[in-house]
Amino acid sequence: MKTTINEVNKFVGQDVTIGAWVANKRSSGKIAFLQLRDGTGFIQGVVVKTDVPEEVFQKAKSLTQETSIYVTGTVQEDSRSSFGYELLVKDVEVIHEAHDFPITPKEHGTEFLMDHRHLWLRSRRQHAVMKIRNEIIRATYEFFNDNGFTKIDPPILTGSAPEGTTELFHTKYFDEDAYLSQSGQLYMEASAMALGKVFSFGPTFRAEKSKTRRHLIEFWMIEPEMAFYQHEDSLKVQEEYVAHIVQSVLKNCKLELERLGRDTSKLEQVKAPFPRIEYDDALKLLHEKGFNDIEWGDDFGAPHETAIAESFDKPVFITNYPTSLKPFYMQPHPERPEVVLCADLIAPEGYGEIIGGSERIYDYELMKKRIEEHGLGIDAYQWYLELSQYGAVPHSGFGLGLERTVAWISGVEHVRETIPFPRLLNRLYP
Template identity: 70%
Template sequence: MDTITMRQAGDYVDKQVKIHAWVTNKRSSGKIAFLQLRDGHEYFQGVVLKNQVGEETFELVKHLGQETSVELTGVIQTDDRSSLGYELLVESIKVIGESHEYPITPKDHGTDFLMDHRHLWLRSSKQHAIMQIRNEIIRSTYEFYNDRGFIKVDPPILTGSSPEGTTELFHTKYFDEDAFLSQSGQLYLEAAAMAFGKVFSFGPTFRAEKSKTRRHLIEFWMMEPEMANYNHEESLKVQEEYVAFVVRNVIDHCGSALSTLERDVATLEEYTKLPYPRVSYTEAIELLTENGFDDIEWGDDFGSPHETFIASKYDRPIFIVNYPKAIKPFYMKINPEDPRTVLCADMIAPEGYGEIIGGSERENDYEIMKENITKFGLDLDAYQWYLDISRYGSVPHSGFGMGLERVVAWLSGIEHIRETAPFPRLLNRLYP
């Protein structure tokens, strides 16, 4: 007898199998019981007939507590009423681990309660679906960059300097030196791009930003490519192709998860259509002021309401390009057509999910870079290694960063980013 997961059920129709699962719910009516089960891959139904399993086993079924772990044997049957398409006709049940008074019951619970029990909340169907989508985004990211000749480089998490200043960094001691938890691997990836041409990283980053918005986490995962001999426009093309590729793969490989989340697939299909619109920062400011936004003027950065309104004018993600240099980091290249601005872009997701990607062409002139570091009040000595990038064989290069959890929230259609990480770190939450 083979031990299988329910994802393999299609290969075992009318065959006897063994399955390990947890009981999520149950109901019975006299001579038949229905077990709602999950095996870590799928949610499915087990049907228990009293006249087939006997009195003792049927009585055992009636007393199974929520989240009891079991080993079941039975026959796979087709079931057109199930989203999975199959169910298990149970022949025997063995209890592996009992569960009594499971705290997360089918009734509604408050968010704080669920976050306190995040280690258990992950077992629910909705959270399971979100994590499946997260996993597919990660999987398809590796496929996209590996197939295009990128090399994965892992920048350090402990750093002595920062791409964007140290005001939002977690400080620690590195023996007798000051160190910080990384807020981006970009500077290291720029160095790696000069060695390997096209590189990317995918790992944890940290922002000591005291924010409570639905879009922010303290610890999150960032995907960051850097590309030698790529200009700004070429980078935008990679960005939109990458996002469309990820959306396509989520649609193709996460149908059950999207159904659980009641996500409209037709809406997601629109996000695979290229190219994505491009709107200049100046045009975006004009659009806002023409529509009654009197809280912003040229030179200000956009807030969530501004991004949401701009994105609402389009049916897919958009690029806002060429922001004022005064509100962007020191490493961005000046826009030759308007020296007030830099060659950069933010990709804004539809449906109110805001910025999901930020990128730019990087400055590659040694003297300009040195001057910028000083102007931004950064320690020139700490950036000597970074200056070597523009000193020895510099080339035009571009890159960007994508926040994984924001994309998970967007593609899942969920309201708050706290549900996009297995164990999210929020402003006032370090447990569990």
């Protein structure tokens, strides 16, 4: 019976064949222990000399790291391992013998591992992070599909910048200028006017010359947009969504979280509703914590976000930022025009902002004024302005950065481990 490692629990006491790679191996005079992986998981194969032909035992003892094999054996329960099962090996067929695999069980430097990212992905740690990433993606589709959202794919090549930044990757689009998208938001707003509640999931690009552990040049965003939703409505969706993906990972990735040494007690507290603190009060809190160099109108950096998050045991919304700090499309507070109806969701444990969202401006004259104030050019945004001309409604949306969210939930320090092939300031390889 051919099967995979994640399915062996169905075949306890039966013989199965698994296509696998040898992740590691150790042997004594009479027993060889094979650490096997097949992409779905890891299992230990035990080869007992007295139970197999001499040829099979010697073959097992000589297997090298990352050699690919077909291994046949009996599935048995193993209470000593977190996986719970092992394979009592009866036969080994070598598919391809690997020699001098660059990444050995010893310690390697980060740059070396990044140069060999295509091989580093095979490790237990990276396997666990990618499985958690996959679960977050699965739970994302589940949440939005179950809540009446329609998936929309905005373009990656655009003719303008949604947030008016100069940190864009420029390219030629035949005889026109084009840019790699930094956000699908404006297109999602247009889609919401057609379909009510929509979400996108796709790559975005920021030409920021940043080397922090929170930044990537290319990353993935989940961007919902909702017609007839005001700011408060959007906040409820955000906290329910984040709680859903966290609880889904806790339920479906127990082995991966354990492998990463994640303290799950902190994740178990992540349930809606989330605490909220206004920008003004966050500023006071920072002053109390000794950050006296920051004034009203200044943006919060990573140390500030971490200090604010330390006061809460769940993700926390920082609301009502100064208008000057935020993009042109955010709706002014009805009683305080100097701030906008927005929120950043700050993850606990120093992982920083994982969501930025707001209610959007839907008044035509105000939107036109804001575009002009930001020096963006009316012509490039004429199509977007038309959303405020034809059946304008209150609407809100947000964007969640996938890699920062994966880093927080999995407990890894740097976002470069949370995407299969990271693009960093000085890295376009492999």
